Amino acid sequence: MSRAVSIPALVALLAAIALPLVPGVPTYWITVASYIGFSGIVALGIVVLTGVAGVVSFGQAMFVGFGAYTTAILTTRYGWPAFATLPVAILITGTLAWGIGAITLRLKGHYLPVATIAWNISFFYLTGGLDFFRRFDGISGIPPIAIGDFTFTSGGASFYYLTLAIVALLVVLTANLLDSRVGRAIRALRGGVLAAESFGIDTGRARILAFVYAAVLASISGWLYAHFQRAINPSPFSINASIDYLLMAVAGGIGQIGGALLGSGIVTIVREKLQDVLPHLIGTQGNFEAIVFGFVLILIFQFAPEGLMPYLRRLGGRLSRAVSPERPVVAAPPPARLPPERGTEVLGVADLRKTFGGLVAVDDIGFTVRAGEIVGLIGPNGAGKSTTFNLVTGVMPASAGEVRFLGQPVQGWLSRRIARLGLARTFQHVKLVHGMSVIDNVVIGAHLDGHAGAIQGALRLDRAEEERLFARARAAIARVGLSEYEQTIATELALGQQRLVEIARALAADPVMILLDEPAAGLRHAEKTALADLLRDLRESGIAVLLVEHDMDFVMGLTDRLVVMNFGSELAQGRPAEIQRNPAVLEAYLGSAA
Numbered sequence: 001m002s003r004a005v006s007i008p009a010l011v012a013l014l015a016a017i018a019l020p021l022v023p024g025v026p027t028y029w030i031t032v033a034s035y036i037g038f039s040g041i042v043a044l045g046i047v048v049l050t051g052v053a054g055v056v057s058f059g060q061a062m063f064v065g066f067g068a069y070t071t072a073i074l075t076t077r078y079g080w081p082a083f084a085t086l087p088v089a090i091l092i093t094g095t096l097a098w099g100i101g102a103i104t105l106r107l108k109g110h111y112l113p114v115a116t117i118a119w120n121i122s123f124f125y126l127t128g129g130l131d132f133f134r135r136f137d138g139i140s141g142i143p144p145i146a147i148g149d150f151t152f153t154s155g156g157a158s159f160y161y162l163t164l165a166i167v168a169l170l171v172v173l174t175a176n177l178l179d180s181r182v183g184r185a186i187r188a189l190r191g192g193v194l195a196a197e198s199f200g201i202d203t204g205r206a207r208i209l210a211f212v213y214a215a216v217l218a219s220i221s222g223w224l225y226a227h228f229q230r231a232i233n234p235s236p237f238s239i240n241a242s243i244d245y246l247l248m249a250v251a252g253g254i255g256q257i258g259g260a261l262l263g264s265g266i267v268t269i270v271r272e273k274l275q276d277v278l279p280h281l282i283g284t285q286g287n288f289e290a291i292v293f294g295f296v297l298i299l300i301f302q303f304a305p306e307g308l309m310p311y312l313r314r315l316g317g318r319l320s321r322a323v324s325p326e327r328p329v330v331a332a333p334p335p336a337r338l339p340p341e342r343g344t345e346v347l348g349v350a351d352l353r354k355t356f357g358g359l360v361a362v363d364d365i366g367f368t369v370r371a372g373e374i375v376g377l378i379g380p381n382g383a384g385k386s387t388t389f390n391l392v393t394g395v396m397p398a399s400a401g402e403v404r405f406l407g408q409p410v411q412g413w414l415s416r417r418i419a420r421l422g423l424a425r426t427f428q429h430v431k432l433v434h435g436m437s438v439i440d441n442v443v444i445g446a447h448l449d450g451h452a453g454a455i456q457g458a459l460r461l462d463r464a465e466e467e468r469l470f471a472r473a474r475a476a477i478a479r480v481g482l483s484e485y486e487q488t489i490a491t492e493l494a495l496g497q498q499r500l501v502e503i504a505r506a507l508a509a510d511p512v513m514i515l516l517d518e519p520a521a522g523l524r525h526a527e528k529t530a531l532a533d534l535l536r537d538l539r540e541s542g543i544a545v546l547l548v549e550h551d552m553d554f555v556m557g558l559t560d561r562l563v564v565m566n567f568g569s570e571l572a573q574g575r576p577a578e579i580q581r582n583p584a585v586l587e588a589y590l591g592s593a594a
């Protein structure tokens with residue numbers, strides 16, 4: 001997420017500030033601009049929730065309703081001043097969203113969006129059916145927002161400027177949040193739960209945080225809306241409105257802050273125009289714009305899945321790639337943890353077993369890896385190497401047996417808990433976060449070295465910690481020889497370099513041990529030599545390395561010991577030279593490969 005202010009954004013901001021000052025500007029324009037602000041706030045939340053965290057919600061209008069009904073009830077029934085109800089609306093929405101998220105976000109695939117639709121429909125009929133909410137008649141007589149004697153009049157410049165100030169504040173807070181440790185945890189979700197969890201990120205929590213943040217933004221929009229309209233009923237908080245909000249975010253560019261505001265502007269203005277024009281064209285009244293919007297949504301998905309923002313950017317001539325801001329280069333901090341003494345057992349596996357139904361994928365395997373040692377796990381396809389990796393890293397539970405890390409039994413632990421002890425890994429199929437720079441990807445590895453939460457991140461109180469984490473990431477990138485690519489989008493690099501980025505990400509965790517899943521796959525000869533040198537260097541520094549690899553030349557020249565698997569069982573263990581002479585291995589595996 002870029003933090004540099006682009007020229008089009010600056011022009012848009014100045015135009016927004018100047019709008020009410022233009023002589024003779026119709027009040028209608030200012031009203032429409034205020035509406036763009038209200039919906040832009042909701043769309044901003046959708047950028048974080050859907051664009052960044054990848055959670056599709058068709059229920060954001062419900063959270064707008066939470067904010068609107070909270071202030072409507074507190075001001076009309078209990079005489080609260082408008083400003084006093086805002087923190088309450090945020091608190092109520094945040095708490096309810098946390099509860100709703102905790103239940104709903106467990107759902108996978110299309111069940112999750114469907115559940116958000118169900119929540120929204122329930123809210124619509126709840127508010128429309130209960131006297132407490134004044135049913136479909138709604139609540140009227142909502143007072144205007146006022147400070148002392150000054151009143152922010154609906155449709156006037158003062159209310160518009162208040163909205164603009166809130167939008168600007170939320171844009172800054174959102175940009176800060178996304179550029180923080182918590183923001184990276186949310187963005188890491190796009191690289192896959194497996195990768196994020198293996199660096200200590202609680203992905204469930206990151207998803208809920210994104211959900212709550214988007215809900216709170218929607219609630220603030222609802223609060224503004226209620227005091228603008230001065231009367232509310234369930235209609236503006238229906239599922240139709242939720243779809244409109246999603247359309248806004250998608251139309252603008254779902255992954256970008258500017259896209260939320262652009263989309264909100266376009267959809268709001270087009271809807272206003274269509275509501276005027278369509279009844280004349282069709283000859284009868286009705287919500288025909290919903291049909292047109294449905295078509296538009298399909299067209300956008302088909303032809304501009306990234307929304308209109310990228311086109312505008314090209315027009316504006318800036319064009320920032322989605323890279324992280326330049327940060328002051330500070331010296332790398334001392335390691336978060338020191339490796340244990342050379343020769344100490346780091347990983348101990350005993351009688352490890354995994355069955356899938358009737359298939360014994362790992363059959364009572366046992367081996368150790370010591371500090372300052374490179375051990376290779378080899379075997380033909382389907383031998384059970386990846387499954388062993390998954391058992392050791394906590395990706396799946398073992399059926400039986402023991403895994404010790406630094407002497408501590410860790411079987412049954414979640415990956416993120418094992419990661420805390422200093423176990424880092426790479427993946428057979430590279431798992432980097434799309435659209436993120438090399439350094440932003442690598443700094444995810446240092447997640448556990450930081451502590452800053454969402455509020456510290458949004459308020460930018462995390463700078464010292466961020467500098468430390470980035471220094472760690474930068475040192476790791478230098479170690480794998482990719483310093484010149486720090487700002488390049490990681491997934492645009494060649495595969496060999498992407499594998500090195502994964503190793504850098506693992507190194508940023510200051511690990512005691514690294515597990516590498518087929519690190520040489522897809523690498524050219526020179527790249528393999530460089531990789532082998534790097535791994536020897538890691539061994540020298542006392543790190544324990546376990547690697548699964550099919551490239552026998554690479555393995556034989558590099559490893560200290562080999563564990564050979566076949567059909568889930570251990571076939572042999574020993575030094576590479578011994579393994580190369582082992583008749584059982586030659587027959588089962590190397591015989592055909594050598």
Ligand SMILES: Nc1ncnc2c1ncn2[C@@H]1O[C@H](COP(=O)(O)OP(=O)(O)OP(=O)(O)O)[C@@H](O)[C@H]1O
Pocket residue numbers: 356359361379380381382383384385386387388
């Ligand atoms: N999640 C799973 N569910 C069911 N069976 C599985 C699962 N994962 C692996 N297996 C089976 O377990 C066996 C071992 O597979 P595994 O992927 O661990 O082998 P491998 O040695 O890593 O192979 P490759 O070198 O091809 O990656 C295979 O027969 C595979 O089909």
